[in-house]
Amino acid sequence: MIVxxxxxxxxxxxxxxxxxxxLLAQADYKVLIVDLDSQGNVANNLGFDETDKDDGGAALHSAAIYGKAPEPIRGIRANLDVLPGGTFTDQLMDAVHxxxxxxxxxxxxxxxxxAKIAPEYDIILIDTPPSSAGYVYVEEAMLASRWILAPLRPEPKSIKGLESLADRISRVQSVNPYIQLLGVILFGVPTGATRVEKRPRDILGERLAGIAPTFSAKIRNVVAADADASFRGEAAHELAAEVANQGPFWERLRNGKSSGPTLAGSAGSLAEDYMSLATEIVDHMKSQEEALEAGAN
Ligand SMILES: Nc1ncnc2c1ncn2[C@@H]1O[C@H](COP(=O)(O)OP(=O)(O)OP(=O)(O)O)[C@@H](O)[C@H]1O
Ligand SMILES: [Mg+2]
Incomplete structure (x- = not known):
């Protein structure tokens, strides 16, 4: 499980x-996404926020309080189930607190x-709110997890935030000794400005030496593609597939199909970023797990 x-x-x-x-679901992994953020943005990003599939966190709320197995929303995509977040997530965390x-x-x-439904999945991803929403959300997620992925923007303030994350990890380790930082992801990196990226990488390399890597795959700042993906409730690779299908503008004009909005061409580069990242995360997780197993034997 990854938080x-x-x-x-x-x-x-x-x-x-x-x-x-x-992406991992498309690659045939059985994936569960758990949204522990009452903003419920997972449902927005996956395009089911205004449907009756969005239970606002009700399933997880009652399962957690009554000690039962939660029933996720099945088949949000092939191989992808979701436990959504929402107002019930806040109620749950208030109750825990x-x-x-x-x-x-x-x-x-x-x-x-x-844990009751974990055996059904190859990978479980838990999304958390910003810590301003309260530590209890992050702690509940960390108690469930093996690995932590920490995205951050390549800015000094973001890098500083990693220190409080390190504190949190060590506090949770007394209850969940298995939790470890898997890696750091640079997010929203301006295109064509290698200097903006190099400094944070150097600083992170020093601070995280021997702890965790900063993944070489990064997520570039591409506002137009992100906006299209958000409005459509699609992942970047799904949007990129539609962009490829929409054909060139002049062809659509000739065929009388120019009325729909033109989708951002940058979807392809955003999709590539996520594909490289997914590959790197899976490879690194496998090698870490192999190393741990070798160490345990
Ligand atoms: N590649 C991108 N380029 C530019 N903007 C992006 C990109 N990807 C996402 N965004 C935008 O950046 C903002 C933050 O992204 P996101 O919601 O994933 O962050 P978050 O850490 O989950 O935020 P929160 O702490 O509110 O939960 C959103 O408005 C999102 O639409
Ligand atoms: Mg969020």
Whole structure:
């Protein structure tokens, strides 16, 4: 299980979750995405936010509170199921928090609920809210997980945020000793400005030496493609496939099909970024797991 987190807001947590999730599902992995953010943006990104599939977090809420197996929304894409987030996520976290203040046993209930259905999946991705929403969300996600992926923007403030993430990881390790930082993802990197990227990479390389890599795959800043993908509730590779199908503008004009909006041509580069990232994440996870197994034997 992988949790996608980083103290800061707007660093690409949800975009990474939904894009990597849909890509791995397409590559035949059985994938579950869990949205622990009451903004419910996973449903937006995957295009089911205004449908009756969006339960606002109700399934996870009742399963976690009553100690049952949650029933995810099946088949959001082939091989991809989702436990959505929403107002019920806030209610769940309030309950966990209130209960822990009273010395109750709800802490970790999200992890226990997810664990009940985990054997059905090859990969589970958990999206988390920015830490301003409260630590309890991130902690519940971390208790469930093996790996952490931390996206960040190549800015000093974002890099600083990693320190509080490191603190959190070490606190959670006393309860979940298996959790580790898998890697850092540079998100929203301006195109054609290698200098903007080099400095953060150097700093991260120093700070994370021997801990985790900064993936060489990065997610470029491509506003137009992101806007198209968001409006359509599609992942970048799904949008790129539509762009390829739409044909050149002059052909559509000739065929009388020019009325629809032209989709951003940059979808292809965004899709490529996510494909490289997905490959690197899977390779790194496999090699880490092999190394750990070798160490344990
Ligand atoms: N490749 C991209 N280029 C430019 N903007 C992007 C790109 N991908 C996503 N965005 C936009 O950046 C913003 C932040 O992305 P996202 O929602 O994934 O971050 P987040 O960390 O989940 O945010 P939050 O902390 O609010 O949950 C969104 O408005 C999104 O539409
Ligand atoms: Mg988000």
């Amino acid at each position: 996608i987190t980083n103290g800061k807001g707007g660093v690409g947590k949800t975009s990474v979750t939904t894009n990597i999730g849909t 209130g209960d822990s203040l009273r010395g109750g046993k709800l802490k970790g209930c999200v992890a226990r609920a997810i």
